[in-house]
Amino acid sequence: MDFIPGGELSRRIRDGDVSAESDLIRQFEPGLRVLLRRRTGGDQGLLQDLVQETLLVVIQRLRGDGIDDPQKLAAFAAQTARNLAIASLRKAERQKTDVDSEATERKADSSRSVETMAGDLEAALAVRALLRELPQARDRLMLKRFYLDDYDKEHICEEMQLTEAAFNQALSRARRRFRQILEERGFTKRDLLSLGL
Amino acid sequence: MTQRLIEKYVAGKMGEAEAEAFEVACLEDPELARQVEFEQRLKAGLEQVSRGSTAEFVRAESTTRWRLAAAASVLLFICAGVYLWQRLPGTHPHVLAAVATEAERNGISMRLALVRGAEHVPQLPGGKVRVEIVGLFDPGYHYSVVLDRLREQKAEDNVATLYGQHATSPVTLEVMVDGDQLAPGTYSLRVRKQASDEEALDFSFVKP
Numbered sequence: 001m002d003f004i005p006g007g008e009l010s011r012r013i014r015d016g017d018v019s020a021e022s023d024l025i026r027q028f029e030p031g032l033r034v035l036l037r038r039r040t041g042g043d044q045g046l047l048q049d050l051v052q053e054t055l056l057v058v059i060q061r062l063r064g065d066g067i068d069d070p071q072k073l074a075a076f077a078a079q080t081a082r083n084l085a086i087a088s089l090r091k092a093e094r095q096k097t098d099v100d101s102e103a104t105e106r107k108a109d110s111s112r113s114v115e116t117m118a119g120d121l122e123a124a125l126a127v128r129a130l131l132r133e134l135p136q137a138r139d140r141l142m143l144k145r146f147y148l149d150d151y152d153k154e155h156i157c158e159e160m161q162l163t164e165a166a167f168n169q170a171l172s173r174a175r176r177r178f179r180q181i182l183e184e185r186g187f188t189k190r191d192l193l194s195l196g197l
Numbered sequence: 198m199t200q201r202l203i204e205k206y207v208a209g210k211m212g213e214a215e216a217e218a219f220e221v222a223c224l225e226d227p228e229l230a231r232q233v234e235f236e237q238r239l240k241a242g243l244e245q246v247s248r249g250s251t252a253e254f255v256r257a258e259s260t261t262r263w264r265l266a267a268a269a270s271v272l273l274f275i276c277a278g279v280y281l282w283q284r285l286p287g288t289h290p291h292v293l294a295a296v297a298t299e300a301e302r303n304g305i306s307m308r309l310a311l312v313r314g315a316e317h318v319p320q321l322p323g324g325k326v327r328v329e330i331v332g333l334f335d336p337g338y339h340y341s342v343v344l345d346r347l348r349e350q351k352a353e354d355n356v357a358t359l360y361g362q363h364a365t366s367p368v369t370l371e372v373m374v375d376g377d378q379l380a381p382g383t384y385s386l387r388v389r390k391q392a393s394d395e396e397a398l399d400f401s402f403v404k405p
Contacts, residue, residue: 003225031224034233038209042241074224078217123242131246147240148247150208172200178242179235 003027006073013062021059028055028074032081039085050088054081126181130174139170146171199229207236293344293357294373296365301327301373309386309400318383319402323376330371330388332398334364339391342372347383347401356384360391379404 004023012020032051040047058077061067067076134140138160145151145159157167205211206219223230296302305322310331321328334340340362345353356379364370370388381404389397 027227028224030227030230030234031220034223034230034237035220037234037237075221078220078224082217123238124245125242127239127242127246143243144247147243168200175235175239178239182235182238 005071006076007070010062010066010070010073013059014066016063024059024062025055028058028077031074032077035078035081036085039082039089046088050081050084053084057084122182126178129181130178133177134174139174142167142170143174199232203229203233203236206233207240292375292378293342293359294375295359295362296327296371296373301325302371307374307402309402311398311400321374321376321379321384321402321404325373325375325377328372328374328386329369330386330398330400331368332370332388334367334370335390336364336367338393340364340370341389341391342370343385343387343389343397344374345385345387346380347385353385376404381405 004027009020009024009027013024029051032054033047036047036050036054040050054077057080058073061076062073067073069076131140131143134143142156142160142162145156146153151159153164153167156162157164160167162170202219206216211219223233304327305324306327306329307319307321308329308331309319330342339360342359342362344356344358346356347353359372362370362372372386374386383401383403386400386402387397388400389395
């Protein structure tokens with residue numbers, strides 16, 4: 001999909017062009033997911049809710065008053081998402097301290113937690129499949145060092161006696177495979193059982 | 198460069214302003230955003246797998262060690278097999294063979310014949326020896342030649358067997374025996390017409 005400048009999207013939405021709203025969603029949703037994933041701590045349900053809420057707020061604003069600088073539509077959407085994430089966190093904090101009937105009902109509603117688990121489950125299963133497929137123990141250890149132990153590349157290369165090029169190549173291979181697994185693989189019941197679900 | 202920025206963002210190593218600018222870039226470039234999201238999910242997936250236990254990583258390494266150990270065992274087994282193969286003359290293909298070359302025909306030979314009242318058992322020289330077995334043979338038939346080692350009070354140990362041999366003349370059948378591969382002892386060489394009830398010709402010799 002070609003990039004559509006914020007000014008053009010703003011103008012078309014203000015003029016009532018429904019297809020422009022679809023374009024805005026297609027263009028911004030992936031970035032909003034990135035931004036909000038960082039702020040929702042792996043809660044897939046909350047992430048999805050906040051993405052939708054952000055897009056709704058932005059579209060309603062463009063349908064109405066519009067924004068000061070339409071060229072900075074992406075920055076406006078990003079800031080809206082951050083504000084909504086902060087508000088959601090504050091709300092969650094309040095719910096932790098004030099035990100009321102509403103909170104109890106929410107707790108009893110398991111749909112969100114299932115959704116959360118399912119989201120994480122996909123990535124975890126893909127990682128598990130990836131770890132099984134990696135031919136060398138060195139590559140598995142490399143992933144652990146890089147993503148979990150937070151070692152920097154230089155340190156890992158030194159420890160494993162790798163050149164940076166070899167390190168980048170192995171990491172890039174793992175990333176490609178992970179993406180491929182997530183995009184292609186249908187997880188089986190056996191996979192789910194292997195995670196104890 | 199882009200990958201380095203993605204890693205930096207996902208690792209949480211960007212300053213606030215840099216991270217915000219990067220997020221705007223993600224909103225303007227869906228493909229960049231998808232790359233970042235896969236990186237986030239890879240990290241999250243690894244964290245989740247390792248939270249259960251680090252068995253995935255440990256198992257992976259120990260599996261490799263197990264495989265290496267298995268490969269070493271197989272290698273050891275093969276080496277031992279080859280060693281035994283070479284040590285056991287019964288299984289060695291060259292202890293007993295057909296006469297194949299002119300050099301073998303003209304080389305060292307030993308004659309085995311059924312001679313009544315013979316006082317001495319023939320002695321097999323070292324090296325490859327052409328053994329001439331004297332008897333009455335039918336040139337139109339195949340003969341089997343069986344080389345056994347004889348032990349006192351014990352059953353014979355088969356050393357080698359050769360099938361499908363033809364007599365070189367009506368009274369001679371020749372085979373090659375490698376004396377260097379036979380341990381000292383007494384041996385028997387039996388020649389039997391294949392697919393017949395005829396009694397085998399049985400000879401004996403000594404390897405000093």
